[in-house]
Each structure stands twice: as structure tokens, then as C-alpha cells.
Amino acid sequence: MNYRYSKRLDSFSSSAVREILKLTQRKSIISFAGGLPAEEHFPVAAIGEAFDRVLAAGNKALQYGLTEGFLPLRESICKWMAPKGVTITPDDLLITTGSQQAIDLLTRIYIDPGDVILVEKPTYLSALQVFRSYGAELVSVETDEDGIVLDDLAAKLKQYSPKLVYVIPTFSNPTGKAWSLDRRKGVLELCRANDALILEDDPYGELKFGDASLTYPSLFSLDAHPQGSCVVYTSTFSKTVAPALRTGWVMADPEIVRHMARAKQAADLHSSSMDQQALHQLIEHFDLAGHIEFVRKEYEARMRQMADLLSQQDWPGVTWNEPKGGMFFWLQLPESVDTAELLKTAVDLGVAFVPGVSFFADGSGRNTMRLNFTHNDAEGTIAGMKRLDQAMQSVLVK
Amino acid sequence: MNYRYSKRLDSFSSSAVREILKLTQRKSIISFAGGLPAEEHFPVAAIGEAFDRVLAAGNKALQYGLTEGFLPLRESICKWMAPKGVTITPDDLLITTGSQQAIDLLTRIYIDPGDVILVEKPTYLSALQVFRSYGAELVSVETDEDGIVLDDLAAKLKQYSPKLVYVIPTFSNPTGKAWSLDRRKGVLELCRANDALILEDDPYGELKFGDASLTYPSLFSLDAHPQGSCVVYTSTFSKTVAPALRTGWVMADPEIVRHMARAKQAADLHSSSMDQQALHQLIEHFDLAGHIEFVRKEYEARMRQMADLLSQQDWPGVTWNEPKGGMFFWLQLPESVDTAELLKTAVDLGVAFVPGVSFFADGSGRNTMRLNFTHNDAEGTIAGMKRLDQAMQSVLVK
Incomplete structure (x- = not known):
């Protein structure tokens, strides 16, 4: 053969x-x-109780679920994001198998072979792998202590007309840096002016060190959202609760979310609904904050x-x-x-x-x-x- | 925007x-x-006990897992498949988020835009959706009461040189038919002679009606396997245990499995390991048969x-x-x-x-x-x- x-x-x-x-x-x-x-x-005991609650609710918990994700969990995430300056409804978000799947699904609906994606230098290696697998051409943008370098970004937006700019503004993987507010605003302005969609990957945002008064607002929260946002934002419970539950989410303009949900339907129908239901119970009954x-x-x-x-x-x-x-x-x-x-x-x-x-x-x-x-x-x-x-x-x- | x-x-x-x-x-x-x-x-009580066992084993159960899947579950599946004439090791199989993801991952590593895939007339609609999303050209092969019609298959193998033939030989979705043994052997012979890989989708094989002595051996079991098999076989626990666990698997030549695992790494790193570990406990401690x-x-x-x-x-x-x-x-x-x-x-x-x-x-x-x-x-x-x-x-x- x-x-x-x-x-x-x-x-x-x-x-x-x-x-x-x-x-x-x-x-x-x-x-x-x-x-x-x-x-x-x-929080193994609390997670155990959460699974117990899911199964105590009866057999229906074990049936097929919606591709978009378990609605009460989506509602919980909306509430969770509100104090972070994010105003969305469950229709503006999709549950994914970790934020890794959000990167894959967005690339799938957005990138044709030969399209350019701008990335930070350096950036998350498994995102690079996804982008390459869809035939994207990757161009690195310089970074310094305050984040991506705006002059270099502006030049490369002009030179390459990239469809997508992939960034980790808050506690970067691999560098641990956090972008300044000016850089955040500058990137939004430049990308919007050039019709470049931003994929903001934020797995670590909750793990902040140093002065408690420092805040790092997400690009998504700084832009008009969700309608017409130039940012697609993804995060995960892998770092705040546990990786084994493989539950992340993505927030964006509802049209983008709808397209990603259709791509997800083909990819795997839906993510584990046991894990989604357990996370919802955990958020309801446990002091996650x-x-x-x-x-x-x-x-x-x-x-x-x-x-x-x-x-x-x-x-x-x-x-x-x-x-x-x-x-x-x-x-x-x-x-x-x-x-x-x-x-x-x-x-x-x-x-x-x-x-x-x-x-x-x-x-x-x-x-x-x-x-x-x-x-x-x-x-x-x-x-x-x-x-x-x-x-x-x-x-x-x- | x-x-x-x-x-x-x-x-x-x-x-x-x-x-x-x-x-x-x-x-x-x-x-x-x-x-x-x-x-x-x-089996909601048994599933509850299975999750309890997973969490009782300690915090490590909640850590990241291997892309290939939880090794003890892969071992359990090997044992489960043995009486069905399938001799494989854990390296010959990959755990997926339902068999839907197996269809997606195989298409991803195997199909370029314009490649031809032969499908039964009619066949599973969500597989058609996946194939189309990778730009495959779909060609239907006639079926009758005994399965796919060999003459038509032979003609279309010759005419289109398809890379892939997608079939549901046992209790088809949507028709509920089961192929005869002769058709199974005939399809294997024709596909092997034409270097056409077979994707055998078997979500329903365990749900057999009528005379208990009737058996429907999988194409995978009838072909030389796993090395050099011309069959990639996928099944799922969604119909035999519960869909919410979103756990399927795919068995194939270990080279194909390795490539699919790398594609899965980009797609979502790994499927829910809570569900995988719970299924392993269920198989060990519950009379699944x-x-x-x-x-x-x-x-x-x-x-x-x-x-x-x-x-x-x-x-x-x-x-x-x-x-x-x-x-x-x-x-x-x-x-x-x-x-x-x-x-x-x-x-x-x-x-x-x-x-x-x-x-x-x-x-x-x-x-x-x-x-x-x-x-x-x-x-x-x-x-x-x-x-x-x-x-x-x-x-x-x-």
C-alpha cells in the first residue's frame, strides 16, 4: 500500500x-x-463535587450537546468577563477544546494558502505550527520591553497587507512580558486602519505578579466589541482550573463566532460536555476568584x-x-x-x-x-x- | 472592520x-x-463511579496529557478489539474527540484540494461536510442491499484514481444496511489494487439486530493490519457509553497514526483527559459488554x-x-x-x-x-x- x-x-x-x-x-x-x-x-475536591453535581442532575447530562457549547457555561463566562471590561452575550462566544482549538478554527475560516500572518518575535510555537499547516506565510514583527514595536508593525502592515496579526499581549509565551497601554491602543489603531484582524491569545492574563494596582486590559476590551471588533480573543481554564478539562473559549464578532462554530461542527461536533458542565458547576459553587x-x-x-x-x-x-x-x-x-x-x-x-x-x-x-x-x-x-x-x-x- | x-x-x-x-x-x-x-x-451511576475513581487517584489526573491519548485507555481498546479479529498495540491507535475528529484529522493529512474521495450513495452527511471543507471532489458510488456495488466502484477507481474511499459497511448511516462478506472482501481487493485508502467509519457496529450468529467483520480486521493496512478504522464510545464524553478512536498503520497525532497536536493538543481516564475506569470496573x-x-x-x-x-x-x-x-x-x-x-x-x-x-x-x-x-x-x-x-x- x-x-x-x-x-x-x-x-x-x-x-x-x-x-x-x-x-x-x-x-x-x-x-x-x-x-x-x-x-x-x-482544586481536585471541588472538581470532584462539580462532576458529582453534573451526574446528579440526571442522564440528560450525558447526551449530545450544542456545537457552540453548554449555554450555562457560556453565560458564566460572560459574567466572569464583565468586570474585565468585556460586554458580551453567549452568542458572541464559542467553547473550544482548549484555546489551541480556537487558534485552529479561526485559521481555518480565515486563512488561505499564501495569506500573510504577522506574529511577535518570539511567539507561541504551537500557533506557528497551526498557521503553517494552513499554508500561511509568517512574518515576524520586532518586540521590545513594552510589547510589539509599532513602527515595525506599521511598516509590515503596509508591506504585506496581512489578514491576521497574532499576539499574546499579557504575559507572553515565551517572554513573560506585558504590553504597555500605549502599545495596546497603537496596535488596535494600526490594525483597524489596515483591516488586519487581531487574534489575541490570553491564557495567562489571570496570573499577574507585582503591584496589584497594575492592570492590563485586553485588546478586545479596549476595542468596540463584540460587533465589528477587530479582535478575536481566546482564553482557557487550563491554567486557572486544570488542563485535563481541555476547556477554552473564544469571543469575537458574532458573525465570526458563527463561522467558527460551523467549522467546529465539522472538526469534532462539540467539546466534552461533561467537562463543560463540570466547569459551570465549579464556577457556580466554588470560589474560583x-x-x-x-x-x-x-x-x-x-x-x-x-x-x-x-x-x-x-x-x-x-x-x-x-x-x-x-x-x-x-x-x-x-x-x-x-x-x-x-x-x-x-x-x-x-x-x-x-x-x-x-x-x-x-x-x-x-x-x-x-x-x-x-x-x-x-x-x-x-x-x-x-x-x-x-x-x-x-x-x-x- | x-x-x-x-x-x-x-x-x-x-x-x-x-x-x-x-x-x-x-x-x-x-x-x-x-x-x-x-x-x-x-450508565450514569457507573460513569459517576468512574469519575470518582479518576479523581481519587490524585491531582496528576488533572494535568496535561499526551496527544496520542491516555495510554491505559488505548491499552483497554486494544484488548476490547482483540476478540473482533483486530491485533494492534497502543501505537496503532489515537484517541480523538469523537470519531468526527478522526474523519477531520485523516482528511487533513491526506487530502489536497482537488483530490477525489469516493463515498457511498447515500452516506454520513457530516463526513461530506469535512471532505468538502478540504476542497475534495466527491464522487458517489452506487449501493444495493449488500453494500457498495463492486462494478461501479471498480469503474470509478479507474476513472478518478481517488486517494480515499469513505465507507460505513456495518449498519450504515443513514440506511441501516450491513455489507455482505463478499462485498467487504471485494472492496478491500479493489482498493488495495488501486492504492486507494479506505476510511472505515464504524460507530454502530456494536448495535447488531437479528440472528446472534451473524457477524460483520470490519474491513480493518479482514485486511493485513496494522502495518501496511489499506484501511483506517474509526469508532466511538458515543453510542455504547454516552456522547457527552466525546471519546472516539482511530486505528491504522502506525505511520498514519503518527501523522494524525501531529495534526491533532496543532488542532487541540489532546482530547479531554478526564473523559479518557473515566472511560478507562469504566471499562475496568463495569460490565461494558x-x-x-x-x-x-x-x-x-x-x-x-x-x-x-x-x-x-x-x-x-x-x-x-x-x-x-x-x-x-x-x-x-x-x-x-x-x-x-x-x-x-x-x-x-x-x-x-x-x-x-x-x-x-x-x-x-x-x-x-x-x-x-x-x-x-x-x-x-x-x-x-x-x-x-x-x-x-x-x-x-x-
Whole structure:
């Protein structure tokens, strides 16, 4: 049998993170690689009660559901988003299998082969993979400490007339940066003037560190919405409740939502309605805001611990940011170091990270790496950093 | 904001079934439309215990999982399939969000725009929608009581050199037919000789009626497998356990499975691992085979009841099959009747069905309809048939 695959097959290279995740299932490896939340903080008892409530409500809970998602959960999300300056109804949102599926579905209804998508330099690697699989041409836009660089964005909007601009303005994956308000407004203005739709990916927005009075309004909330919005916004419960429930959502102009729902109907009919119903029960009967505040503080402590450990290292030529939220440190190594090569040494020494090159659409960043600080406890982080230091010493010139 | 959708948008017309499902959420409608299992037979207590077991095992159950699916569930499925003549390992299968996602993922890695896919006449409407969304050209192959017509298949394999042949050999949706063994073997031989991959969709195989000694081996089991198989087989727990869990699987040559897993990684990272773990617990601790036998008998009784009611009608020029399994009756009306028009009358009278035209790739079948017999209880079926009779009387000439 001669299998005759589609041309797009080549675009589905396996993501580095997922392959490393497989590797690091060996218990002896301390992993700073995956974007994993801390397991010990999952509200397992409350989730158990939520599932009990769903099944106590009777057999109907186990029937097929609507493609758009469980209506009471959509209503809960509308209420949840209201204090964040977002005014929407359930018709303006679609439940997805994680925000990953929202990226896939929007690309499916919006991008033809050869269309240009602008992305931050660097950006979330699995979004790049989706865009490539639909034949998009990816163009990177420069970023600095305050977010995407407006001059470069303006030039590239003009040069490429991109259909889509993909951004993570709040606690970026991989850099942990948060855009300034001026940049947020500037990007909206530029994109609207150029009919470029913005896909705002916001998985980490709830995980904010530092001064509690700082706020980072979403692009979606800053734009007129939902009707005629130039922003499609996606988020997820994976980081605030638990990843296993695979429940995310996307908010947009209701016409876009309707088209995405039809694409989802073909893709998988609907996401798990057990999980959707359980999340609805959880939001109704559990102090989710209190839980998020608890997790936020724990993650900030873990971030601080890793920042302290990083400052104690003798790593000449290595720089890093201090994340304003989210889950990741982002390291720049000397130009001479290829972190994909370094990973092999590191894994031999029992520690893993993600080589940064995967986050660059243009193939640059070979001397960068992403470190997750949320998954390991204090002891694990100390041990992992010792191993990482050993690996680093093998490539850093003194 | 001027939204610039992709060209494929037009292919995502909403499926008739899903739109009717929305309509029929009004309680006053008796629906023979959706392919819904009987809610009262869902093993809700056992499913509750299964979720309890998953959460009792600890927080790790709520973490991210592998794209390929929860390994113990994949092992359970291998064991489940063994008595059905299928010898595979977990590497030869991928867990999907229902078998709908298996259809989508295979199409994604296998079909380029303009590629030909052969389909049965008629066939599952949501598969047609997926194929169209990837730009496939669909060609219908004639069927008779014993399955796909081999001469027509041979001619079309030669004429179109299709990459893919999509079939539901066992209790077809929409016709309820089961292919004979000769047809099964004939299709395998023809497709292998022409390098045409077969997608065998088997959601209903467990729901067999009539003589218990009758067996319908899957095409996958009849072909050399898994290595080099010319069959990709997909099934689901939606009909045997419950749809809300959205858990299906696909078995194939491990190279195909690997490619599909990479496509799934981009599509949604992984399906709900709560549902996957719960299904594994259910299979371990519950008499699933006994439950399926119970459901099978109940559905056969419902099928018999509807067959009796159909025979009592005075509907000149209307013929129907007696399903050999599955969930559907398939009715042929006189050529003069357009069942899409008839549906409007029927819904006004408080009953719904699926107009048959959606199941035909070539736009024929305007005088056909599909009736589901599994979802309503005896009383509901009697009342619904009375309303359907009223609707029929408005279009049938005596």
C-alpha cells in the first residue's frame, strides 16, 4: 500500500515541547520545559463535587450537546468577563477544546494558502505550527520591553497587507512580558486602519505578579466589541482550573463566532460536555476568584525563587527578563551557543528546557531558551537549576 | 472592520441535523431527526463511579496529557478489539474527540484540494461536510442491499484514481444496511489494487439486530493490519457509553497514526483527559459488554416497534428498509415529494426527521428521509408517528 499524503503533511512537524514532554515522563528528569501548572494546586475536591453535581442532575447530562457549547457555561463566562471590561452575550462566544482549538478554527475560516500572518518575535510555537499547516506565510514583527514595536508593525502592515496579526499581549509565551497601554491602543489603531484582524491569545492574563494596582486590559476590551471588533480573543481554564478539562473559549464578532462554530461542527461536533458542565458547576459553587488569587501568589513565589537562583549563577553573557506574570523565564545566551544542542547535554544531566528557536517564525533565536517556573516545587527547582548550571558550564566561555 | 474570510468558508454550511437539533430543543417537538442514543439507558451511576475513581487517584489526573491519548485507555481498546479479529498495540491507535475528529484529522493529512474521495450513495452527511471543507471532489458510488456495488466502484477507481474511499459497511448511516462478506472482501481487493485508502467509519457496529450468529467483520480486521493496512478504522464510545464524553478512536498503520497525532497536536493538543481516564475506569470496573447487550436489545425492540408502526401506515409509494443494526430507518418517498419541504409541515405538526438530500454527495435523494428509532420511548414513537402520518398525508397522492 502506497500512502499518498497531503502536501500539508510536512507542516505538522511535532512541536519540540510535546516531544520533550514525552521524554521527560521519565521521573529522573526535572523539567523546566512544558508549560505545566503546579499539580498540587489543582482544586481536585471541588472538581470532584462539580462532576458529582453534573451526574446528579440526571442522564440528560450525558447526551449530545450544542456545537457552540453548554449555554450555562457560556453565560458564566460572560459574567466572569464583565468586570474585565468585556460586554458580551453567549452568542458572541464559542467553547473550544482548549484555546489551541480556537487558534485552529479561526485559521481555518480565515486563512488561505499564501495569506500573510504577522506574529511577535518570539511567539507561541504551537500557533506557528497551526498557521503553517494552513499554508500561511509568517512574518515576524520586532518586540521590545513594552510589547510589539509599532513602527515595525506599521511598516509590515503596509508591506504585506496581512489578514491576521497574532499576539499574546499579557504575559507572553515565551517572554513573560506585558504590553504597555500605549502599545495596546497603537496596535488596535494600526490594525483597524489596515483591516488586519487581531487574534489575541490570553491564557495567562489571570496570573499577574507585582503591584496589584497594575492592570492590563485586553485588546478586545479596549476595542468596540463584540460587533465589528477587530479582535478575536481566546482564553482557557487550563491554567486557572486544570488542563485535563481541555476547556477554552473564544469571543469575537458574532458573525465570526458563527463561522467558527460551523467549522467546529465539522472538526469534532462539540467539546466534552461533561467537562463543560463540570466547569459551570465549579464556577457556580466554588470560589474560583479566590483560588486564582491563591495560585497567582504561589506562582509569584516560585518566580521569585527562580529569579534569585538565576541571579546567583555565574553565567557570563546570559541575560533574562523578570516575568510580569504567566509561567516562563526567557533567557538569552551568547550568540555562540545553540540551545537545541545544549538540551541534549542538559537531558543527559537530568534537566530539560525548551530551546528558543521554536518560538521564532524566522528561524532565529538559536541562542535562547524558555524556562517554566510553575511546575516544580522549591526543592525541584533548586535541584534542576544545579543540573542546568552544569550544562551551562559546558558551553559558556569564561 | 472588513472581515476577509478564507475561501473554504463556504464549505462550512451548517449541517441539517445540527440545525434541526437546535430547533427540536423545544420540548413540544418529537424528534426522529438526531442520531441520539436513549438517555434513560446511559450508565450514569457507573460513569459517576468512574469519575470518582479518576479523581481519587490524585491531582496528576488533572494535568496535561499526551496527544496520542491516555495510554491505559488505548491499552483497554486494544484488548476490547482483540476478540473482533483486530491485533494492534497502543501505537496503532489515537484517541480523538469523537470519531468526527478522526474523519477531520485523516482528511487533513491526506487530502489536497482537488483530490477525489469516493463515498457511498447515500452516506454520513457530516463526513461530506469535512471532505468538502478540504476542497475534495466527491464522487458517489452506487449501493444495493449488500453494500457498495463492486462494478461501479471498480469503474470509478479507474476513472478518478481517488486517494480515499469513505465507507460505513456495518449498519450504515443513514440506511441501516450491513455489507455482505463478499462485498467487504471485494472492496478491500479493489482498493488495495488501486492504492486507494479506505476510511472505515464504524460507530454502530456494536448495535447488531437479528440472528446472534451473524457477524460483520470490519474491513480493518479482514485486511493485513496494522502495518501496511489499506484501511483506517474509526469508532466511538458515543453510542455504547454516552456522547457527552466525546471519546472516539482511530486505528491504522502506525505511520498514519503518527501523522494524525501531529495534526491533532496543532488542532487541540489532546482530547479531554478526564473523559479518557473515566472511560478507562469504566471499562475496568463495569460490565461494558453486558451493558452493550442490554442497549442492543432495547434498540432492537424500538426498531421492531417502529417497523410495525410503519407497516400500519397507508402511505402509497413509500418504501423503507428494515435496519440490520444501528439507529436509523431510511424511507424512499414518491419522486414528486421534496422531504426538505415536508419537514416544514412536519415541524409545524410537532415532529422532525432528517431530509435525505444531505446524505447524497451528488444532490440527489430529495425524496428520501432518515428516521431515528433509538431516542424516543414507545409512547413518544407512537405519538411522533401519528404526527408524521399527518404530514405525509399532506403530500401523498391517493
